[in-house]
Amino acid sequence: MNLPKTYEPGTYEKDIYALWESKGAFMAHPEKDAERFVISMPPPNETGTLSLGHAMYTLQDIMIRYARMQGKDALWLPGTDHAAIAVNAIIEKRLAEEGTNKHEVGREEFLRRTKEFVGNSRDTMLGQMRAMGFSADWSRLRYTLDDALNRCVNETFTKMYHDGLIYRGNRIVNWDPNLETTVSDDEVVRVEEKAQFYTFQYGPFQISTARPETKFGDKYVVMHPDDKRYAAYKQGDTFEAEWINGKVTATVIKDEAVDPNFGTGVMTITPWHDHTDYDIAERHGLGKQQIIDFQGKLLPIADEFSGMNITEARPKIVAKLKDKGLLVSIDDNYVHSIAVNDRGKGIIEPQIKLQWFVDVNKPAVDWKGKRQSFKEVMQDVIRNKDIRILPSRFEKTYFHWIDNLRDWCISRQIWWGHRIPVWYRKGADGQEETYVGVRPPENQGGTGQAWEQDPDTLDTWFSSALWTWSTLVDQDLAKDYSLSLEDLLQQSTDFQAYHPTSVMESGWDILFFWIARMILATTYMTGQVPFKTVYLHGMVRAEDGKKMSKSRPESVVNPLDVIAEYGTDALRMGLIMGVAPGMDQNWSKGRIEANRNFANKLWNIARFIEDKVGNDHDLKQAAKPESIADHWILTKIQQSVRKISQDLDNYRFSEAYDTLYHFVWDDFADWYIEASKTYINKGVLAYGLETILKLVHPFAPFVSEAIWQTLGWEKSTLLITSAWPQPLGSNTARTQEFEEIRTIVSEIRFISTSIKAQKPRLHHKGDALIAAQADLIKNLAGLSDVSQAGAGSGLHLTGTSHDCCLDLDAVTIQRFLQQLADKSEATKKSISQLESRLSSSSYVSKAPKELVDETRRQLQEAKELLSKQQAEYERFKQ
RNA sequence: GGGCGCUUAGCUCAGUUGGCUAGAGCAUCUCGUUUACACCGAGAGGGUCGGGGGUUCGAGUCCCUCAGCGCCCACCA
Numbered sequence: 034m035n036l037p038k039t040y041e042p043g044t045y046e047k048d049i050y051a052l053w054e055s056k057g058a059f060m061a062h063p064e065k066d067a068e069r070f071v072i073s074m075p076p077p078n079e080t081g082t083l084s085l086g087h088a089m090y091t092l093q094d095i096m097i098r099y100a101r102m103q104g105k106d107a108l109w110l111p112g113t114d115h116a117a118i119a120v121n122a123i124i125e126k127r128l129a130e131e132g133t134n135k136h137e138v139g140r141e142e143f144l145r146r147t148k149e150f151v152g153n154s155r156d157t158m159l160g161q162m163r164a165m166g167f168s169a170d171w172s173r174l175r176y177t178l179d180d181a182l183n184r185c186v187n188e189t190f191t192k193m194y195h196d197g198l199i200y201r202g203n204r205i206v207n208w209d210p211n212l213e214t215t216v217s218d219d220e221v222v223r224v225e226e227k228a229q230f231y232t233f234q235y236g237p238f239q240i241s242t243a244r245p246e247t248k249f250g251d252k253y254v255v256m257h258p259d260d261k262r263y264a265a266y267k268q269g270d271t272f273e274a275e276w277i278n279g280k281v282t283a284t285v286i287k288d289e290a291v292d293p294n295f296g297t298g299v300m301t302i303t304p305w306h307d308h309t310d311y312d313i314a315e316r317h318g319l320g321k322q323q324i325i326d327f328q329g330k331l332l333p334i335a336d337e338f339s340g341m342n343i344t345e346a347r348p349k350i351v352a353k354l355k356d357k358g359l360l361v362s363i364d365d366n367y368v369h370s371i372a373v374n375d376r377g378k379g380i381i382e383p384q385i386k387l388q389w390f391v392d393v394n395k396p397a398v399d400w401k402g403k404r405q406s407f408k409e410v411m412q413d414v415i416r417n418k419d420i421r422i423l424p425s426r427f428e429k430t431y432f433h434w435i436d437n438l439r440d441w442c443i444s445r446q447i448w449w450g451h452r453i454p455v456w457y458r459k460g461a462d463g464q465e466e467t468y469v470g471v472r473p474p475e476n477q478g479g480t481g482q483a484w485e486q487d488p489d490t491l492d493t494w495f496s497s498a499l500w501t502w503s504t505l506v507d508q509d510l511a512k513d514y515s516l517s518l519e520d521l522l523q524q525s526t527d528f529q530a531y532h533p534t535s536v537m538e539s540g541w542d543i544l545f546f547w548i549a550r551m552i553l554a555t556t557y558m559t560g561q562v563p564f565k566t567v568y569l570h571g572m573v574r575a576e577d578g579k580k581m582s583k584s585r586p587e588s589v590v591n592p593l594d595v596i597a598e599y600g601t602d603a604l605r606m607g608l609i610m611g612v613a614p615g616m617d618q619n620w621s622k623g624r625i626e627a628n629r630n631f632a633n634k635l636w637n638i639a640r641f642i643e644d645k646v647g648n649d650h651d652l653k654q655a656a657k658p659e660s661i662a663d664h665w666i667l668t669k670i671q672q673s674v675r676k677i678s679q680d681l682d683n684y685r686f687s688e689a690y691d692t693l694y695h696f697v698w699d700d701f702a703d704w705y706i707e708a709s710k711t712y713i714n715k716g717v718l719a720y721g722l723e724t725i726l727k728l729v730h731p732f733a734p735f736v737s738e739a740i741w742q743t744l745g746w747e748k749s750t751l752l753i754t755s756a757w758p759q760p761l762g763s764n765t766a767r768t769q770e771f772e773e774i775r776t777i778v779s780e781i782r783f784i785s786t787s788i789k790a791q792k793p794r795l796h797h798k799g800d801a802l803i804a805a806q807a808d809l810i811k812n813l814a815g816l817s818d819v820s821q822a823g824a825g826s827g828l829h830l831t832g833t834s835h836d837c838c839l840d841l842d843a844v845t846i847q848r849f850l851q852q853l854a855d856k857s858e859a860t861k862k863s864i865s866q867l868e869s870r871l872s873s874s875s876y877v878s879k880a881p882k883e884l885v886d887e888t889r890r891q892l893q894e895a896k897e898l899l900s901k902q903q904a905e906y907e908r909f910k911q
Numbered sequence: 912g913g914g915c916g917c918u919u920a921g922c923u924c925a926g927u928u929g930g931c932u933a934g935a936g937c938a939u940c941u942c943g944u945u946u947a948c949a950c951c952g953a954g955a956g957g958g959u960c961g962g963g964g965g966u967u968c969g970a971g972u973c974c975c976u977c978a979g980c981g982c983c984c985a986c987c988a
Contacts, residue, residue: 223984296987309986426915429915433983434983578923616916623938629950634948638947640948703953706947786942786953786954789941873969
């Protein structure tokens with residue numbers, strides 16, 4: 034035999050993967066005239082290693098392998114993301130560990146180190162993706178910093194700029210003093226914190242704050258216009274107040290943003306360092322003053338506190354105010370949430386800064402013949418079903434996000450990323466000139482002063498937003514800048530063949546970051562949606578249901594460890610089994626083990642068949658059903674193929690897999706193979722195995738291909754590129770007969786277990802089916818004999834219409850009597866249920882006729898069953 | 912403050928448009944060394960589907976409500 038006793042994934046996986054790659058099995062073929070199926074792989078961040086979250090890409094691999102086997106031209110385009118801030122944070126951390134920082138090593142050295150790090154990360158990660166069995170087209174591997182992709186970024190920026198959709202302005206932004214960069218609203222997370230909440234006397238008012246260190250420049254008190262307590266004060270009234278560093282003149286402002294029920298209902302504002310305060314100041318045209326610098330230290334306005342960082346200054350400021358008698362109270366149990374950078378975890382200090390923004394409200398996007406804003410386009414494509422999001426409840430989340438969307442800050446003060454394609458220089462009149470373009474400007478002209486490029490880089494998501502199409506641009510043609518972008522897209526074979534893509538499959542956590550922004554940028558740049566269907570999977574959490582987190586190393590499961598222990602297929606199937614779309618799952622070793630066992634089951638099915646059929650079988654020979662088991666298994670195959678295909682077509686992966694698992698194990702292995710030990714049909718066995726391998730392949734590519742290759746039935750073919758199974762016809766009556774045998778065998782097994790009878794005999798009075806299938810029944814039910822006999826005194830089977838009885842003596846049968854009584858009680862119960870249903874005139878008149886007929890039939894059967902059960906019970910009751 | 916989700920067997924979870932006796936994996940119990948597999952086989956037990964109300968011939972599934980848990984969004988001074 035070629036197949037060893039147990040499936041050892043480790044000895045096959047690498048070779049199988051290498052075989053696929055060497056045969057070009059993953060390659061897409063745009064030249065072919067075939068239906069396309071395309072998935073852009075969400076490019077993992079080049080930050081080290083892949084996680085179990087990435088193992089969920091298995092869903093994409095399943096779709097791709099299924100499409101490929103259906104004869105479609107399937108493209109799974111892989112890539113990686115330069116992950117600007119995430120990588121930047123890692124490099125800065127490493128520099129800090131070396132006792133240096135980015136300013137000391139300089140931009141060039143910083144980028145050199147970064148490139149070295151991401152290069153290593155990439156190699157590791159690509160290896161991991163291969164280990165997971167991903168059948169991506171590596172010849173089309175892309176990277177968000179590729180030259181062609183950089184061109185697309187610059188093209189997009191430039192077009193948006195000229196359309197007035199990108200602007201530069203002084204606006205309040207989320208500033209991370211640790212990484213010294215701005216971050217977008219979506220990158221800010223809120224963390225609850227217990228803090229001290231101080232109330233101070235401020236002129237005639239009491240004001241409360243958790244951040245006294247920002248209060249130096251405060252010279253406005255704000256209250257709600259309808260707050261009766263402060264009705265005496267009018268907008269614009271001024272007063273003198275003793276404050277931290279002496280007297281200040283403050284002005285009264287009335288604004289509805291103030292909640293009269295919070296604190297004292299009065300607050301002072303710090304527009305430079307707070308979003309709400311900024312908005313109030315904008316509404317009333319108030320001045321703004323910076324208190325904290327970009328490193329998080331107090332500015333000279335703080336006098337003696339100048340140069341201190343916040344944590345140092347805060348208690349000292351409070352102490353000073355207390356000494357001056359201005360501290361009214363301290364609430365120690367105040368809980369509020371502070372803004373933190375999701376990458377690097379630095380505490381956000383809002384700042385006003387000159388930054389680049391994408392305007393999401395300006396109606397300057399051409400879409401479907403109308404001028405719309407980015408917001409409107411993003412809403413339109415979902416509302417009009419150009420793009421469908423699954424599960425559909427995420428559409429609501431999506432709309433809600435858009436409703437709250439503000440202009441997108443896209444400039445970052447970090448070095449790693451796409452440099453902003455904007456250049457400045459002093460013009461002849463001393464004014465600053467700005468140049469925005471896909472390529473750098475010529476240095477000569479004007480005053481002769483050189484153009485200097487904006488030092489900032491773009492938000493990572495700005496380049497990822499172009500992913501579906503920038504990756505399909507012809508990499509060589511992209512070097513030719515005499516081609517417009519439009520021409521470039523027109524002449525790019527891949528773009529023409531593969532865009533829009535078919536499905537975007539990702540975790541729900543990047544719906545806003547990425548998916549929404551791909552919709553924004555792609556509709557704008559290409560006039561196409563980036564994908565037609567979005568399928569969102571859930572997060573893989575730790576076993577205890579909490580998030581896997583590096584801060585709890587024991588909670589983190591490394592997919593490579595799992596693969597080494599259980600095999601890739603077990604991991605893949607374990608992550609799919611019993612998991613609903615969009616729902617998070619808890620890591621479960623039990624599920625992995627169950628699927629390791631399933632892989633081994635497949636292996637042993639193959640071993641059995643190899644043993645019986647031999648390894649020189651020709652699959653081209655049509656399988657001819659002969660026995661009733663043959664007909665039955667062909668019917669099961671037919672049903673399974675149909676159900677699995679339908680479920681895969683409808684993104685019901687878990688259900689498809691469930692059907693497959695039980696078909697293989699319960700139907701094929703437990704019944705058909707067992708039946709084959711009585712009557713063997715090599716053709717159907719071989720066909721059954723072939724079909725199973727094909728159905729299993731998208732889920733468990735390695736074990737299925739390993740079996741296929743080891744058997745070598747189809748010389749020099751690959752399972753991965755074989756055709757999805759076509760079911761054969763079968764005979765319904767014969768299928769039914771096997772079902773009847775299953776009923777009989779199951780009942781005998783139940784009785785045998787109950788009475789612990791060793792190999793009883795089955796008698797019948799010339800029943801044709803039982804006589805014909807005597808050996809089959811005997812073997813399956815573990816009987817010593819099945820034979821025709823006269824009026825037997827044994828125990829009649831009640832579950833079948835075929836008259837037969839187990840040849841047992843009365844004493845033995847006594848042991849079964851209680852079970853028989855229980856059974857007939859259950860039957861009585863179901864009879865009364867069925868009767869009450871049928872006695873309802875509204876059921877009979879309103880329910881579908883088939884259903885009513887079915888109920889009647891069931892009642893009839895139940896009654897027959899009961900009478901048999903009772904007859905047997907009466908016969909042996911003492 | 913808005914929005915979303917979850918609550919189904921001891922545990923972790925499935926259950927498309929309402930339909931017949933509610934399923935799986937793991938765990939549990941009883942048997943079993945039959946030449947594919949103990950990573951196995953045969954059999955069994957276990958759930959008033961969170962509580963209450965409603966719509967319907969019929970509700971785990973639809974509606975209302977209450978409770979507990981979780982997540983997301985928002986300018987909590």
